[in-house]
Amino acid sequence: MPRILFAATEDDWHDYRHCLPKALQDKGLHAELIPYHEGLDPALVEYIVYAPAGPLQDFSPYTKARAVLSLWAGVEKIVGNTTLTQPLCRMVDEGLEKGMVEWVLGHVMHHHLGLGFFGAHQDGVWRNDRAAPLASDRKVTVLGLGALGQACARMLAQVGFDVTGWSRSARALDGLTCLHGEAGLTQALSSAEVLVTILPQTPETTNLLDAARLALLPEGAVILNPGRGTVLVDDALLAALDAGQIGHAVLDVFRQEPLPEAHPFWAHPRVTVTPHIAAATRPETASKMVAENIARAEAGQPLLHQVNRTRGY
Template sequence: MPITIVTQGKDLSPWVKALKKNRPDVEIRIYPDDAQAEEVEFALAWNHPLGVFKAFPNLKCISSMGAGVDHILKDTELPKGVTVTKIVDTNLTQDMGEFILALALNHIRGLAAYKVQEQQQAWQPRPYKRIADVTVGVMGVGELGAHVASQLHKVGFNVCGWARTAKELEGVAVYVGEEELNSFLAASEILVCLLPLTKETANILNKGTLQQLPKGAFVINAARGEHVVDEDLVEMINNGHLAGASLDVFREEPLPQEHVFWKHPDINITPHMASKTDPETAVLQILDNYDRLQRGEPLQNIISLEKGY
């Protein structure tokens, strides 16, 4: 049984190398160079051409090449009965925790502002906050979010979380559902968005929700660009309700040169690099699911097509 990789704009050489290193006997195909589509039961995907999977009549599993699956689920023509899986990688999780911690510390110590002052040769000490005096709200406490919340708590931040269903996290107060969203937001001096992208969470960071944050709050988005209504975020920063934002993800990537985010003094931009899937470790669980599929055993890290995560 071959493995077909279906993607757009991604360097596949590390993936092919890692797959062949660990399983030299498995045939690796790169779409569209897979003439015998009826042989394909297992596919790896990232940002695939929409509708392409209907060409594989015997496809049983689509494995995301990362932790996110929204790029797969937005395809309205997925074959019926296909199973979609994601990557759960300790390196990916650890990298995200370190990234969010760095951004939170950067904010409370005003390091981005000092960089601007450095360029202006302005010697101007600024007030700062201490970790123990700041509450960070983590929006979405799944695999990544729970780790981030735990790491922030360990270094001394006050941490709360928000989830669709009840979660137990040591040292973290978790607010649940729509009825507790505003209370969660009101407690979040730094808001970290790590939600999966679904119909329910798209555009969730809009003027209505951002207004519920405390005055002077700071927003960090490392989930998906579609969670944020761009113009509402800019408005809430410009009117002084929000102190600023650090954004790693955007509705269009790369971020267009003319976008207002680029030159906004209170918005920090990184090019979707909070955490990257390491093919060397990811292919191990991909191949495990490949073997499970061949043996007719339950797959690991299956996502719900209804929930979107």
């Protein structure tokens, strides 16, 4: 019977204490789920279900732990922890993926159809001289082709958008133009009428979209960032918005969260702020992924979504 340590917040325990045991049972696992508490013998622990906001920071006593299974999609708050030597898996689950796809698709469609333009003129004037192009005539670039980026890019392509995807290393995806590397990034940005950033936080992606790269975008481009706040340089984005180089930015993630009340993003007329809700982890579907990985480990199979420590994701 594997012993599983639940090392997250008390609120997380409240959300997972019923659905996680059920998910384990559905996978045929007879496991003991132990909430984190002082005095726990680390030698008893074989798996750790973890959230960076939880109480566990030192993994070195857990010498028998076979894997650390994060409840978060991002691992930048844990991947540099030198006490963590166990295999680490990030959260990629059905609910999180669907939430991200729906957020991206909704905001892309909003700007593609010009709903903000029409909705801003409730003055009795009949303006029927402006119609949106078809989706096939709108170029959308998705930066980041991990599981979430691929799902978003495929959905946008399915709707009919002309989609280009960019990643650090080469990828090939049916129905998508895939670019990579520095030259590929320049090309991907230069055509992006709508730019969606779903990149992880790594040294290579931090400040990736600076003033020089924002200037590569077509004038009036729309930026959607549900990935990581550190990808965008805030001051450069504000300057590009003020100059009209960027037409609008929809931001779900920020360098400091919650976004400070005095931050200029809140009041800028060309910025839409959403409070880090694009891809929420849902306990029911996340529990299934945790149970799946534990079942795989118990069967001697490779873990899903294991983090590459060198790349940082």
